[in-house]
Amino acid sequence: TKILNCQPQDVLNKKCYQVLHHADCPKVNCPKLIASDTKKTQRIAYFEENIDKHFEETIDPILDANGLSMGTVHTIKDVTEQHKIAAQLMITDRLASLGELSAGLAHELNNPLTSVIGFSELIQEKILPEDLRQDIQIISQEAQRAAEIIRNLLTFARRHEPSKDWVDMNQIIHKVLAICNYGQKVHNIQLITNLDPNLPEIKADYFQMQQVLLNIVINAEYFMTQSHGEGTIVISSRKFNDSIQISIRDDGPGMSENVLNHIFDPFFTTKEVGKGTGLGLSIGHGIITQHGGKLYAESSEGKGATFFIEIPINQPD
Numbered sequence: 042t043k044i045l046n047c048q049p050q051d052v053l054n055k056k057c058y059q060v061l062h063h064a065d066c067p068k069v070n071c072p073k074l075i076a077s078d079t080k081k082t083q084r085i086a087y088f089e090e091n092i093d094k095h096f097e098e099t100i101d102p103i104l105d106a107n108g109l110s111m112g113t114v115h116t117i118k119d120v121t122e123q124h125k126i127a128a129q130l131m132i133t134d135r136l137a138s139l140g141e142l143s144a145g146l147a148h149e150l151n152n153p154l155t156s157v158i159g160f161s162e163l164i165q166e167k168i169l170p171e172d173l174r175q176d177i178q179i180i181s182q183e184a185q186r187a188a189e190i191i192r193n194l195l196t197f198a199r200r201h202e203p204s205k206d207w208v209d210m211n212q213i214i215h216k217v218l219a220i221c222n223y224g225q226k227v228h229n230i231q232l233i234t235n236l237d238p239n240l241p242e243i244k245a246d247y248f249q250m251q252q253v254l255l256n257i258v259i260n261a262e263y264f265m266t267q268s269h270g271e272g273t274i275v276i277s278s279r280k281f282n283d284s285i286q287i288s289i290r291d292d293g294p295g296m297s298e299n300v301l302n303h304i305f306d307p308f309f310t311t312k313e314v315g316k317g318t319g320l321g322l323s324i325g326h327g328i329i330t331q332h333g334g335k336l337y338a339e340s341s342e343g344k345g346a347t348f349f350i351e352i353p354i355n356q357p358d
């Protein structure tokens with residue numbers, strides 16, 4: 042009953058499909074029926090939506106003296122935590138290899154781009170017909186935009202060691218909100234903060250923390266404004282086990298499962314062309330991982346999104 046989040050009276054005299062799957066009849070290919078029929082142990086793994094848990098279940102048939110099935114014994118193991126860890130490791134792994142790839146790519150592109158920028162500036166110093174001058178200005182601006190993307194990419198790829206000091210995350214949150222203030226008034230964004238005044242300080246890189254939070258808040262603001270022209274952001278902080286946890290919740294459009302699976306990939310973006318590079322969250326993920334912490338999101342389509350940052354209070358050096 043603890044695994045199933047319910048009381049003993051909720052399961053007594055009930056069928057397994059009622060208790061586990063909240064269904065009125067057994068599932069197609071129900072392994073319990075197969076175990077009874079074949080008299081062989083069945084093993085299954087599944088995700089139970091109702092309680093948001095991953096289970097591994099073994100179903101052993103009980104046979105009477107004549108070898109006839111009398112019933113079954115179900116052993117259920119909650120493997121939700123293992124699933125989460127495996128998913129986290131997969132992202133970290135994928136990001137590490139993408140990081141190497143992008144570092145190489147960024148270096149290769151840096152030199153030709155520096156030439157494009159340099160030469161287009163040299164040409165602009167010459168006497169030119171007006172239409173040509175404008176075209177060259179565009180070349181120069183766009184090349185600088187590309188260089189900016191590459192700079193971001195290098196920050197993501199290099200993973201330089203954070204310079205850590207004791208910081209009060211509440212104070213960083215206030216700072217980030219102050220930076221965003223202007224935009225939010227313009228866009229009808231309401232801000233609610235729910236900060237634990239006794240939040241312990243952690244050892245972290247002040248500017249990196251600011252960067253991570255800023256990107257999450259700007260994302261929330263962007264997507265809420267895009268879909269509803271307004272919205273509410275709730276930022277909370279609290280002590281959570283041996284970590285501090287910061288959550289940033291918005292009531293914007295949310296994300297489909299498919300989008301959610303890729304938000305930490307570098308260059309993944311659903312913003313309009315020219316509006317986002319898709320590097321914000323992948324850089325953020327790298328930064329929080331380097332602080333021994335976790336950055337993850339929960340969301341479903343149409344229901345807003347919540348981003349969680351968890352950083353251990355006492356990090357191993």
Ligand SMILES: Nc1ncnc2c1ncn2[C@@H]1O[C@H](COP(=O)(O)OP(=O)(O)OP(=O)(O)O)[C@@H](O)[C@H]1O
Pocket residue numbers: 256260261262264291293294295296300304305309310311312316317318319320321322323345346
């Ligand atoms: N609050 C949110 N609501 C809905 N979708 C979101 C939200 N935050 C992030 N996303 C999704 O995650 C994607 C990646 O976000 P990320 O910050 O990495 O890049 P970006 O914001 O698109 O570009 P950049 O941060 O480089 O300007 C977004 O394009 C969007 O699809």
Ligand SMILES: [Mg+2]
Pocket residue numbers: 256257259260317321322
């Ligand atoms: Mg972003």
